[in-house]
Amino acid sequence: MRLESQAPRGDDATRRGLGQLALRFRVSGVVLFLVLLCVAFALLRPAFMTPGNLNAIISNAAILAIVAAAQAVVLITRNLDVSVGSMMGFAAYLTADFAAHHPGVGGALLLMPLLIGGALGAINGLLVAYGQVSPLIATLGTMSIYRGLTYVYAHGQEITSSRLPHWMNELPDMRIAGVPVLVLIAAALVCLLAAFLNFYSLGRRMYAIGSNVSASAFFGLRTKRIVLFAYTLGGVLCGLAGFLYAARVGTVTVVLASGWELTSLAAAVIGGVSVAGGSGNVIGAALGAVVLATIDNGLVLLGIPEFWRMFVQGSAIVLAATADVLIATQVRHSLRARRRLARTWS
């Protein structure tokens, strides 16, 4: 700090530029990384660039993108949800079980996973916002509770695709203008969420809380209520994602989507959503999901054993977190520089 106040004023303008560049670079950095990744895989394996393969990648990424967006919404308020996989499994199993016992059920079925997911998310939110429980501990607890309840409910049974309604089985194969419906749903949801977070006051308030909870409270925001809302919204999205995932895999088991907490966090963090809250956006998180799906696909094409994936994913999280901290430092410097510039001008 002392060093900096002695630095010549001429430096400030460049510092300011660097900070803004770094911020802008964060999301375009993901795109750049994605392009480089695709080029590398395409050079190594020509089969990578075929339309069929690219289609498979975005289909795989679609559901993960929704979950990553849900995770991002919670992360932006400086919280965390490691129960996303369990919420998906719980909502998917209950919905599939209901559908199996009521064969004639129509599209209204879609409401069920949304409500279940919302309720589970609200429990997380209540614990974190009103119970003052650390978000990691609270959701680690509910992660095992939700999964355990799914086991208890299922009694070791699984629901095969033949017992699910037809339209549910056909959903993942449906296409509009050649694009899979799942991808369209995910893209629409992510865009809506991004617009909500960017342009609506509630969305901006979520960023404010993530940046500084006590300042937001002093400013008059109802921080607890907004955190509860973020968790509930995340839960609704996870419920939907669980339903879509169940439709995609066909057979609904109790372990459905276990391990997704790590993958969704990886996607969000790689996409530039900071674990420290208040920065990043859902579009980045969705791009992070595409990056992960691309890496998965490429590793399979290259014939690299499946367990390298874990190593690559974990390292990617650490690298992305490092990048975020470096950028945050740069931004802090640039803000300070801007303040000083303003002072010299006035």
Add this chain to the structure above:
Amino acid sequence: MIRRLPQWDLTLIALTIAAGAWSAYLSPYYLNIDQIAESTRQFVYPGILALGLAVVVILGEIDISLASTLAFGAVLFSKFSAFGAPLWVATPLVVAACAALGALNGVLVARLGLPSLAVTLGTMGAFRGLAFILGSEMGYTDFNDRYLFVGSEQAFGPVPASFVLFLAVAIGIGALTHWTVFGRRCYAIGLNKEASWAAGIDVARLKTQAYALAGALAGVAALVWIGQYGSARGDNADGAILFVVTAVVLGGVDINGGRGGILGVVLALFLLGTMRNGMGLANVPGPTQTIVLGALLIVGVLRPVIVQGLARVRRLAFSQPAVSSD
């Protein structure tokens, strides 16, 4: 001594006795010295991880990669066993390697200033991946008998050697946190990082040391693991971190750092072990046990809120000057 025990520790002891009595009521096989001594095995390896995690949590950080470090240690042991190295050579090397992994976490958290949750979440995947890459997907079961001794044999009478090791580690870590400069500084950092830094404590170095210590203990736990299960594979102890975090939090260690003690963690492990043993004997299915574990974890963290609420009720009921109940 009793007067110096905090109320929460007494509650844990009472709960443990209650859980034991309940187990004895549920199953006729419970009240048996051999059975109880044997059951202590179940919480030794997560217990050793919990002791390491407790130090990190007292510092105000978290490490959820410990179970993955254990898997890495177990696979490394299998390599030494396959190579024919004697145990006294293998153990220090494995523990040192695991300490290095822990130190890597520490450097990322303390020097680069990354959030500990993001770092250890990443290394949780990376270390487990490393264990798979180092070993093979098949796993390894042909351990040299000497390697298995700690985890599988009895020390004296019915008491397993691993339990003796656990008690030794617990006493060591307890002494370290409560009676040494290192330990007291950990509490100071956990309570107020900036003030500790201003008081001349090298915060980054101490944090790195604590992470390395937790990693080293994961290496020790790996030795127990291979003896107990006789196998080493990348997915060893997958999901054990829930039990470990539950023990630390239920033991009264404040997840925000600076509060709680090792005695509480040990008592919480006894409670969890008793419950698990009793539920196992009473044929309570695994998923139900997981639900109970998750609920206990949340109750453990809600404890301050509950205590506050009770205090308020008491104040209203007696309308006397409130006496702090914790």
